[in-house]
Amino acid sequence: MKNIIDELSWRGLIKTTVSGIEKQLQNPTTIYIGFDPTSDSLHLGNLLPVVLLIHFQKMGHKSLALIGGATSMIGDPSGKNEKRIISFNQKILHYNITSITKQLHNLFTFYLKDKNIEILNNLNWIKKLDILFFLRKIGKEISVNYLMAKESVKNRIENNQHDGISFMEFSYSLLQGYDFYYLNKKKNCLLQAGGSDQWGNIITGIDIIRKISKKKVYGLTFPLITNSSGKKFGKSEKGENIWLDHKRTTPYKFYQFFINLSDNEIEKFVKLYTFFSKEKINQLIINHRKCPENRLLQKTVAFTVTKWVHGKTISEELSAISTILFEKHNINSLLNEKMLYYIFKHIPNLLISYEKFKQGIFLTDLLKHFFTSKTNILRAIKNHSISINKQIIKNNIVIQQQHIIGLKYILLKFGKKKFFIIKIV
Structure with a gap:
């Protein structure tokens, strides 16, 4: 088999590995990665584990995608300085799981065709888990000191001294470890992968399997993808995200x-x-x-x-x-009705009636639909940051027939990157 570690390494898809993994991956190996259904869509950061699973599947291994229907109701404290707000609405959770399952299926099918990846939901086995069995089977093998030493727990206690960390979140690492134990037992899964912030949880699963089943299993992490401000893309992260759902991004x-x-x-x-x-x-x-x-x-x-x-x-x-x-080119030379339709379809747009247009519309009246205040609009015009059909506008002019392209469109631009289009109907 082709050396998948070499393939993933030159691509920059490996951050950390457990020793002995290269020897294990000389043989077909089952790998799993978890996906958190706290939203109804995956985001750009989630594409990296999808890519990883596809690489493994294409190179002769067995990939499993695990949706955390149960663990999402607990909340992973890894990389979080404060308690996550978790929704317990079962209808919303079911909708999120259904939506993400569909997204994953489509993403996998695109590159794998009929060699698709199995998608699982840990709610199917964790909801049946007997609390006494869990405490006696799993809980007795992992000490409180062991969990307290985890970065995710230490950081929460140090950064949030008053509230600390709830027992619910404290137990998350054990539940994720149980997932690995369960998949190892039922699917002969020998490898768990995750983002670099999941290393502690992955090691917990490895230790649980080693102590209970006496088996050698492995872990692998990949780098986290961050946005322009240096924060990772995440469903519960504040700020702008790049979602895969066209309604969100x-x-x-x-x-x-x-x-x-x-x-x-x-x-x-x-x-x-x-x-x-x-x-x-x-x-x-x-x-x-x-x-x-x-x-x-x-x-x-x-x-x-x-x-x-x-x-x-x-x-x-x-x-x-x-x-x-x-x-840079003469915009009218490349525009036709079809292309204008594509532009209107994809960028921020506005419909205006021809009757209203004939009455006379100032540029500021058009821009108010795209700016937060008139002050910002006037400042943009004063700074020569506004253009109509790629021609810079220096005053608050009245929009006229000469500004229409393709019989019914007006293309506005703010700065270097922001476009808006008006359609007169």
Whole structure:
């Protein structure tokens, strides 16, 4: 079998491993990774474990995707400085599980076709778990001192001295460890993988299996993907996130996330998020470095990942409108009804009646639908940050017939990256 550790290492998909894992992976091995259903959608950070599972499956191993229907009701304290707000609404949880299961299935099927990955839900066995069995079988093998030494627990106690950590969250590591024990027993799963913040939980599972079953099992972590402010992408994280659901993050915004990555970031992302061969990736990087202003890598990754998540048609539409919106040229030379429809479909937009347009509309009246205050609008116009159909506007003008393109559209731009489009109907 091809050495999967070498494959994952050059891609930057490995952070930490348990000793002996390379020898074990010379044989077909079952691996599992958990997914938290505290939201109805996966996000960009969740794509990394999906990529990892696909690599394992494609290279002859057996991959399992585990949805934490039970553990999500407890809340993982790892990487959290305060208690997570957990919803116990069963209808919402069921909806989240159904939505994420569908997303995972579609993501796996895209690259694996009929060799799909099994998706499990730990609620199916944890809800049947007898408390006395759990305490006597699992609890007696792990000391309180052992759990107190975990970074996730120590950090919560040190950073939140008044509230500390609840017993509910304190027990999370044991429940995740039980998942590994259960899957080892039922599915002969020998490897658990997770983000680098999961290392402590993974080691707990390894220790439980070693003490109870006397078996050697393994762990692997991958790096966490962070946003521009350095925070990891997460369902419970505050601030902006890049979701896979088109209702939460538009395909346009998803596509532009990759387009706007720096050259250093995109050289990392092309290895992490695509399944191109090492030779192809190295050639792409060489070609990109020759003319970085053409953003070859950004366009390639944006198109490839968007196609995976949102489909070929949408990816092609976004590639076409991205060229029109951001590259220097006479916009009227490339615009037609079809292209204007694509632009209206994907970027922030507004419908205005022709009757209202004929009455006369000031530029500020159009922009108020996209800005938080009139002060910000006037400042943007004063700073020459607003353009209509790629022509900079220096005053609060009345919008006229000459500003319409394609018979019924007006394209507005703020700064270098923000576009809005008006459709007159």
